[in-house]
Amino acid sequence: MRLNRLTVAAVAFLPVAALALAGCRDSRSAATTSADGTPxxxxxxxxxxxxxxxxAMLTQRLGYFKDAGVDVQLSDEPSGASAENTLVSGQVQGVVGFYDHTITLQAQGKxxxxVVQLAKVPGEAEVxxxxxxxxxxxxxxxxxxxVTSPGSSTDYLTQYLATKNGVSTKDYTTVKAGAGSTFxxxxTNGGIDAGMTTDPTIATITSKNLGKVMIDMRTEEGTKAALGGLYPAASLYMDCSYVDANKDAVQKVVNAFVKTMKWISTHSAAEIADKMPADYAGADKALYVKSIKDSxxxxxxxxxxxKGGPxxxxxxxxxxxxxxxxxxxxxxxxxxYTTDFVTDAK
Structure with missing residues (x-):
């Protein structure tokens, strides 16, 4: 079932209640199970x-979480930084977001x-x-x-591209443009001259001839040309204490994701789109298929x-x-990062 941001408050309550029942047990490492013992x-x-x-949603729709023996509840938070904070506070056990957050958090002592790497490149483009x-x-x-927001992955990548090409970060203006319709x-209205975003926003812009892709980091070749190497992005990351204390649950989640990654590699963009919620495609299914194919x-x-990505x-x-x-x-x-769970999944 697709959940929106309004569910976050309800999701957040559950770990708090569990913590109260468990005394001093930290919700970041504590596991919960259903009545039948399913993690x-x-x-x-x-x-x-x-x-x-x-x-993430594809794994849910394919039934792979259930097949792996784990009850996964997905919730949505468009801001990666907010999702990161929700994980650190123990309200969720995992985040599907950019790998670079693990480095930033380590620098903050966390x-x-x-536990499973979903993408080897950013999947973004400068449009x-x-x-x-x-x-x-x-x-x-x-x-x-x-950029999505100041301090975001899109912001840091923009700064890197500028500096690498002889432009100081002080010589251009950073604009918080979000994603989708706001971007x-x-x-369109001149609020930005260019910007970094992802599909399906990229596909919308190019199909309507509102702009063009200038730097493409949706492929290995484009990313290496832009950054000098691969830049692992989308991943499932978790608190280390939770991973250490709940290896069986983590393994089951990783098993499901690994199965999905193999499925993606052997199916067409149209087949993938057919498995996703209908509202993801909006009124233009063909455009959604194109965005999946391109990314x-x-x-x-x-x-x-x-290798070399971190x-x-x-x-x-x-x-x-x-x-x-x-x-x-x-x-x-x-x-x-760890490859232990992926290795055991294979």
Missing amino acids: QVKIMVGGINKVIYLP CIKS VSNKAPLAGAKDFKGKKLG VAAL SPMFTTDGVMP ETVLDVLGTFSDTVKSQKDKIDLSKT
């Missing part, structure tokens, strides 16, 4: 209808790790308005550039962290994130 896991998705996070004279990141100077409106190269086929992410965050910059040399990447 229950709450997962918040940083934009449940975004193509980059499609595997241990969060990716430029047809009215703006930009040919590449070297033309960012003096422009208004849209499209900003690009599907970003997904891993096995849930494994791509180092690229640390390089970006260690350069532009004030939180990570001062701690860069102390970051232990081996604690930000």
